[in-house]
Amino acid sequence: TNDYLQFPNLVSPNGDGVNDTWRIVNLVEYGEYPTNELWIYNQWGALVYHAKNIRTEDEHWDPNETNSPDGAYYYRFTARGRFGITKRNGLIEVVR
Numbered sequence: 085t086n087d088y089l090q091f092p093n094l095v096s097p098n099g100d101g102v103n104d105t106w107r108i109v110n111l112v113e114y115g116e117y118p119t120n121e122l123w124i125y126n127q128w129g130a131l132v133y134h135a136k137n138i139r140t141e142d143e144h145w146d147p148n149e150t151n152s153p154d155g156a157y158y159y160r161f162t163a164r165g166r167f168g169i170t171k172r173n174g175l176i177e178v179v180r
Contacts, residue, residue: 117165
């Protein structure tokens with residue numbers, strides 16, 4: 085999974101068209117994990133975003149759409165697919 089799916093730790097939703105949304109690299113492009121679920125929490129543990137079975141670019145987290153200010157966020161990701169079951173947890177920093 086570490087070589088196939090990539091989980092960035094930074095998103096900069098400033099409208100410049102680069103890293104404006106937080107996306108799991110290779111999840112949509114190859115479709116190898118069609119059954120998946122993503123949760124993103126703020127620093128106080130409140131759920132700010134949830135997606136199930138992400139299949140398009142439009143389903144990735146946009147901090148502007150969830151009114152999420154700069155700061156640290158935590159994600160939890162689970163998926164099942166061709167390469168078995170994978171689970172990942174990590175940190176995302178939102179910087180404008």
